[in-house]
Amino acid sequence: RRRAMGRAMGLAGLLVGLCLVSAVLVSTSLRHGAPRTQPAPEPAAWELAWDPVPEDSLWPLPQELRTSRRQLRLVPARFQLVHGAGSSAGPGCGLLQDAFRRYYEYMFGQSRRGKRGRRPLGAPAEPELSQLQVVIESREPGCDSYPHLASSEAYHLTVAEPVAILKAVEVWGALRGLETFSQLVHENDYGSFLVNESEIDDFPRFAHRGILLDTSRHYLPLKSILTNLDAMAFNKFNVLHWHIVDDQSFPYQSAYFPELSDKGAYSYNHIYTPTDVHLVIEYARLRGIRVIPEFDTPGHTQSWGKGQKDLLTPCYNGEQPTGSFGPVNPILNTTYDFMTKFFKEISSVFPDAYIHLGGDEVDFDCWKSNPEVNEFMKKQGFGTDYAKLESYYIQKILDIVSSYNKGYMVWQEVFDNKAQLKPDTVVEVWMENNYAHELSSVTGAGFTAILAAPWYLDYISYGQDWKKYYSVEPLDFPGSEKQKKLLIGGEACLWGEFVDATNLTPRLWPRASAVGERLWSSSNVTDLQDAYKRLTNHRCRML
């Protein structure tokens, strides 16, 4: 009786224990309060035979979940992840093969491969689950393609004796379902791997669920980026917004313009070679994650100026150049020649249908100081409205990128300044101040929007700030049903002023997990206490 209770309470104890054993309990922002200070209530008799419910450990919570207390046992030496009958994907599908191996390891671990799940003499044997069969239903499973905005990430998972079945239209849904299945599997006190009989219907609430990493303020080594992609997959994120260059440094190694990184990177080592970039894209693809690079212009470009002569606007003091430079020079033909060639390369290096073109925080002072710019303004009839000059520049860049059949994302200022945008443009709302109103304007004008404003995770504060991120309701802005549909997702942004490889992971995770659930799960999943419990377990698992 006591022993059974010990077992029933074991999962929570075990998770805390395991998590602690890995030298890693609670996080940046999750309080591991007083799990032992309150005496646990004596469990009722019917509870004793059962482990805690499987929902305790799912993150983000699936859209629909029916679960039973009946448990099945997985024996690592026998359990298989396989392609199911009727699947359009087979052993030739490298993406799934890779995922099968990865999730097998997550569930059972390298060292447990031979484990046969011994249990104490006399304990009843749970029925065995021998396989997870994965069935891709579309004729085009997507094994060799890249995920995109319209990809299906829906899946249906049935865990029942003797086999579990995971159905998805495309491989992207299968990846999400594999993550969920792995979260259902848990180890009990006797080293048995168990899973509750369950049925899950799941799909994302929003199609664009991104993490922004900034590799300009601080260089991030490749390994940090890949680790972050793993964490993203654990949280069903599907977009890496790679803010790759900025004022501070230019680590992207361009084939056409190698001087940009030769002179603009922190050093010859602090660059992303074409091989590095390709590796990031492929590693992301295998996890169903898009890579959208951002090449932010005309502001935030100081580092570009080092390797590309005459690209930036010379600033003046009266009639004298000061030797300093401002934003990209919008009045020279050579600027557009350069951008045409540069974005041709970017369009071919990055397979995603979108490129982020930035357009935020353009400082007009340098343009104002420059006599040639002012003459140009006069000629164009812009008066003294430098936002018009900015739009003139942006318009040309948008047209260049469009000509390569790419869509573009832009920061909200580009919309605010009334550039002529293609209908499929994605406008990213980042200004904290009254972002609901901005969402209303952007979608009211018929544009697609994503929300970043409440999720600037580089801003840290003491305590459990994940609750703040979690409690955001993205659709809580004034607008019609049609407008609401135009909000296609959001991004958690980790700007790099105070972030490098030494603190990236503990600063971003599990805080970003809060955003992950908000963007994936149903809008009514808002219980903070329930989320805390699941997030604690999820964190231990991620570690």
Add this chain to the structure above:
Amino acid sequence: RRRAMGRAMGLAGLLVGLCLVSAVLVSTSLRHGAPRTQPAPEPAAWELAWDPVPEDSLWPLPQELRTSRRQLRLVPARFQLVHGAGSSAGPGCGLLQDAFRRYYEYMFGQSRRGKRGRRPLGAPAEPELSQLQVVIESREPGCDSYPHLASSEAYHLTVAEPVAILKAVEVWGALRGLETFSQLVHENDYGSFLVNESEIDDFPRFAHRGILLDTSRHYLPLKSILTNLDAMAFNKFNVLHWHIVDDQSFPYQSAYFPELSDKGAYSYNHIYTPTDVHLVIEYARLRGIRVIPEFDTPGHTQSWGKGQKDLLTPCYNGEQPTGSFGPVNPILNTTYDFMTKFFKEISSVFPDAYIHLGGDEVDFDCWKSNPEVNEFMKKQGFGTDYAKLESYYIQKILDIVSSYNKGYMVWQEVFDNKAQLKPDTVVEVWMENNYAHELSSVTGAGFTAILAAPWYLDYISYGQDWKKYYSVEPLDFPGSEKQKKLLIGGEACLWGEFVDATNLTPRLWPRASAVGERLWSSSNVTDLQDAYKRLTNHRCRML
């Protein structure tokens, strides 16, 4: 000419580069702003032949420093750290032998052992520095002893051709001088190790320079504690205030009362065995760091109650016990029997002359609810003043600990509540609100004080908060010269609610370095811009 300039500017570039190569640039709270965005001014001709001044890299800044631009070369294959003539310490001094090996590695690195310092053909050869001779002047060098409050950490360092000489009264000063010497040595662009001719006279401004780690809210694996001791040595801290147990868990494994950790730790693994504790103490000793354990009573003791029956006060609701427990029960003889035995063990396990007895944040509600406690109050004539009961308890604990010839530290409430304190008691001031006034009261009453209030580093915020910690002037409180002398130092506290092995190091360092310099260097070392420059280099070196 251009090449020489490249070399002259090389050190800064190299440090940034190396630091970045180690995948670790700037920190939690140091902004690595725009080192390349402002064009560097063309250096004057006389600057070209010289590397940057050595002060650029010293942290904390020595009390007196005279330095020359003349550089000496260290050849790793030949350079030696040795005992100098007339030293009272020799090869039998394990502490120094260990330190010699450690600092050799810090300066030259494992992989460079064979490096002969090749330089480009035709470049002039710097004269060679062949040895650092360490001379301990006291007849009792302290090799096998423990550092204590009155230990001498002063040293005198002369770097000149052909040998450098480091003189110190005791080994503790030699350790500080070795750290400083290693900070003077730098590698130039050609892989040569150089040091400027210098003379340094140095000693700490305050005798007690501590870091508080909390291993109760989250368990910290041994490795994290040892790594932190290394970082402390880099910053000339000399006290580890080990807040080892608290409400949340009791990881200290007691020989007399093993049930305390058996039942009070997070798990059987999350404990510090006698071997672990001994290892921490010895690792600290070798770095000139005292280990002061804190066993906080009568509050903050929930975890004690699990393994020690009847130690805590039962709380009541009217006439019924609620099943919950409050602070240590101060009215039972068994309490003092237990404490007598427990602190006998602690006094023998921890060699330091001080034990921290806590005494903070005692919640009176449970005592108030308990009928037997109230009867006791009446009998003692305490009326309804529970602070008197608290003092009654504390007084008995102080007497117990005194009987083992230990000094004690206490949190400020113990002083505020007017317990009878031994004259050598150290009162730790932690309440942020008007701490200058509290320092005034404590020292006015003739007690020794240390300051923690402005240095609670677990409170995080966005940006460079190190400046806030750096700008504190500890002696800025009303009081006589005699009172000022009673403030013997301070502590940077990292409480563990949101800290574990995953984020300890980047959260504490280099923010705590700001406190380190404030407590070591002269009071007039307050230039934030200069500190920023040195701290940036120091961080790279620590990494």
